[in-house]
Amino acid sequence: MSDSTFFQGLDAETTICAHCGFCRAVCPTYAGVGWESCSPRGRVHLTQLMLSGTPVSSEQMTRLFQCTVCSACTQVCPTRIDLRQFWLAARAEATRRNLAPPGLGLAQANVANTGNVYGYPNDERAGWAEYMDDAPADLYQRETAEVLYFVGCSTAFSPRVQPIAESLVRLMSAAEVDFTILGGDEVCCGFPLQVAGMPDRFHDVVESNLAQVRAREASTIVFNCPACRLMWQEEYARHLPGVRMLHATELLAELSAAGRLPLNELNQTVTYHDPCDLARNGGVYEAPRQLLAAIPGLKLIESHERRERGMCCGGGGDMEMVDPALSQRVATTTVDKLAATGAGTIITACPQCVRTLSRGAERSAPGVAVLDIVELLARALT
Amino acid sequence: MPIFDLPPDRMTEDLVERTMYARDLAPVPEIMTRSFFQTLPDAIVRPANATQVADVIRQAASLQLPVTPRAAGSTSYYNAVPVRGGLVLDVNSLRYDISLDTARQTVRVLPGTTWFELDDTLRRQGAAVRSYPSSAIAATVGGWVSTQGHGIGSLQYGAIADQLVSLQVVLPTGELRELTRNSDPPLSWFVAAEGTLGVITTVELGVRPRPAAESHHLFSFDDLDALGTGVQSLSHSQPRPYTVFFADAGYLALLERAGFHAPGARRQEAGGPPPASRLLSPASYPAGMLMVSFQGEPAAVNQGRDGLARLPGRELPSELALEEWSLRLYHLRNKRGGPSLLATDIWLPLRNLAAYLAGVRKLAVRSRQQIGSYGLAITPEWGQVMSIYPTDERRTAAYLAAIGFTKRLHDLGAHYGGRPYGVGLWNTPYLSRLFSRTDLRELRRRKALLDPHGIMNPGKLYAAPFPLWPVTFAPAATALSLAHTTFLRGERRSP
Secondary structure, three states: OOOOOEOOOHHHHHHHOOOOOHHHHHOHHHHHHOOHHHOHHHHHHHHHHHHHOOOOOHHHHHHHHOOOOOOHHHHHOOOOEOHHHHHHHHHHHHHHOOOOOOHHHHHHHHHHHHOOOOOOOHHHHHHHHHOOOOOOOOOOOOOOOOEEEEOOHHHHHOOOOHHHHHHHHHHHHHOOOOEEEOHHHOOOOOHHHHHOOOOOOOHHHHHHHHHHHHHHOOOEEEEOOHHHHHHHHHHHHHHOOOOEEEEHHHHHHHHHHOOOOOEOOOOOEEEEOOOOOOOOOOOOOHHHHHHHHOOOOOEEOOOOOOHHHOOOOOOOOOHHHHOHHHHHHHHHHHHHHHHOOOOOEEEEOOHHHHHHHHHHHHHHOOOOEEEEHHHHHHHOEO | OOOOOOOHHHEEOOHHHHHHOOOOOOOOOHHHHOOOOEOOOOEEEOOOOHHHHHHHHHHHHHHOOOEEEEOOOOOOOOOOOOOEOOEEEEOOOOOOOOEEEOOOOEEEEOOOOEHHHHHHHHHOOOEEEOOEOOOOOOOEHHHHHHOOOOOEOHHHHOOHHHHEEEEEEEOOOOOEEEEOOOOOOOHHHHOOOOOOOOEEEEEEEEEEEOOOEEEEEEEEEOOHHHHHHHHHHHHHOOOOOOEEEEEEHHHHHHHHHOOOOOOOOOOOOOOOOOOHHHHOOHHHOOOEEEEEEEEEOHHHHHHHHHHHHHOOOEEOOHHHHHHHHHOOOOHHHHHHHOOEEEEEEEEEEHHHHHHHHHHHHHHHHHHOOOOEEEEEEOOOOEEEEEEEEEEOOOOHHHHHHHHHHHHHHHHHHHHOOOEEOOOOOOOHHHHHHHOOHHHHHHHHHHHHHHOOOOOEOOOOOOOOOOOOOHHHHHHHHHHHHHHHHHHHHHHHHOO
16 A cells, blocks of 8 residues: 555545545454444544534543554555544544543643653652662763663653663663763653644643753654654654654664674564554664564564554553553453464563553463563673 | 343444444435434444344344344445434454364354455465455455455456355344255345345355465556457456456546556656646546456466467556555545545446446546546456546535436446446435346345344335435436536536
8 A cells, every 4th residue: 555645634534534444444442442433434433523513522532532543544544544643633623622531631730740741750750770780870861962862751750661761771881872861851752742632732841852952962862762752753853953863773773783782692582563653653663673683592473463564552642541441452452462473572662562561461471571672682782 | 222131332322323323435415314214323232242143133123123234334325324223233243253174165254354354364374265345454254245245356256155155144033043055045145135134143155275376467558449358358368367457547537636646647747746637638548457467376377477468458567567456455545536436336248348438438528527437357247347436525515416426327337238236225226227027026025034024224125215216316316417517517617
């Protein structure tokens, strides 16, 4: 199918939508719910009702937010609607009409009040570095650096994925990368607000982060969170001409190709889960696979559902805030498919995927481990 | 609405949810639906298995409540949209359970599985479906059995009716039955019955070995007669092609109107949309194109490919052929140029293909309506031809008139020996074209025998309900069509 996609506004695209149901067949949340209203074409229909002024309740409009914005629908849409853009615009319109789920308001309040989506004291953003035995005295916070590592809220605060940050700074240190983190000067990138339909609420965080990046004079920004990277590419990049915005796998693949990442043998069998925001939404398919291939002894068994057809972990698009049970159902389905490869470890490249898939594995595949690729690479570090 | 013996999450009366089951691909103005029909179901049920389907049907039968089975809802004649309210029975939870019998080359599968999913699973086990609809990503196995079941691969392997081994169905009494070709009733009664005789709960059908080789070829033609001759000769050729797809210049023009590349277009702009004058001028395009695919054993595929040397027309580069093959399920991309699209889908004798396409071209010029046609050879003698035209459903009056224009195309198809493909609700005015009196009498006898209270998908297939009686429909559609062409002529004249 053609790579070209289009978004000419909600009114045009709700009319262009053929209601053919191609999207429904691949939608992970439709599979988890089963009602037409929870299919992409159902959400388009809901949007059409909302735009036409048909009375719809916020409870009914919740369907619009029971979506991980994974873009599996865009992949198969025959009328080539950029459904990611569609969902963001539709959510913004729903929010404008006070039809958004109430839980999302808390996320917005947290970001506004504390600078992070969890509502924790933002000064503790580099807490993970304090736990490290071998962290330097500056806890990786330097005045200027070539590379700025934007840690993101999940990795900074969620204990399950804080080791990703530890692993990435160890890898960059081993490769002698001149890098810094922002510590308490970093605030939420705004992605949770973007997917919550609050495009007018992330202006302040964008400005704040931009000022910090400029002050550090970095020429490359690296993210271990694909959603942060996507947000920066869409909302920040135009303000930072010439600055590269890379996912950790892209930077590490460059370092590996340059011979700056010596890796030990790891005799284990893994499968790889493509995160939606890195792969379908972000276009990065090869870098993680190049890195896995660079680990001596590692055996990769690819799942049938990979690359453009990769399954969603269930954690994107603020789904955990809107419907955590559905998020888990999606995660469990995906873990089942990945575990069916026979691999003992699921590797992915996204903190949110690690969190949701880990919980899914606890339920449906207790013997299967879930790791971020950065954690795996750090284990292989010479 | 009575409470059915279903878990709470398997039934809903939510108004917004119900509106989603009150439509299919074709957006139809309310004046044509709610004025005459109760398209909004009273409730939706979503049984998880055949036993639950049987329970629901049994209860519905006791209450004489209409039941409209629905899978993907990917047709456009309201085949799966209720016209007398009642229940919509969503069968999509009956999905997967794919069991391949390699020795017999058959597969059992639940009806809500899509053709894409079935084929994808089979290919991992060394098999493949024999044929599939051009909406295979959405269309379900049960849904295609319930409609006409001709599509990609039918030329080589026949219609779905020829491939069926057995069906498990729930009859309108709630009885769960296994049907074969020789059972009473036979499974053939349920093919193309559009859910009017019961609900299919399992399908067993023949499969083929995963093709060891395949080859795709694309040709352009400077005149429609050559295209027609090419399609006819390929449809009769041996080895039989897996599929033969054809399209006319209008289809290619619509592709470019929608912002996509039209294979074989004479002038390729460096970028940006093509000028409007070009879109309205089929002269910028070849008269038609044809894609032929061979699949199977390498020797047979090679033999088929070698036979193409005799085909009139100009062969286009192989990468274009491969791209066209990869887009075989995406003809709806034309809708982007609409934003709405209306269509007629007809069976047509292939010997009249060129004449029909020429007739469409004349009609397009005369009415100033851009029309594109495309289709498949589905037997050596017959093709399935879709003629599509862009419109805009947001302009209700103009759209309503545009709907009337479908009758012009149906009449043109009938002139060349064609008949509508599928019935549902909207094609009931054409029942006399679809069936002989004897055939229709037999269909009605089956309906009366199996569903005496008429609870299964009432208002479809067997008789045209008012206002679709031919005596009311024909003049109304003709008047609307006239209004449409008058409007178009006026629009083209205005600066």
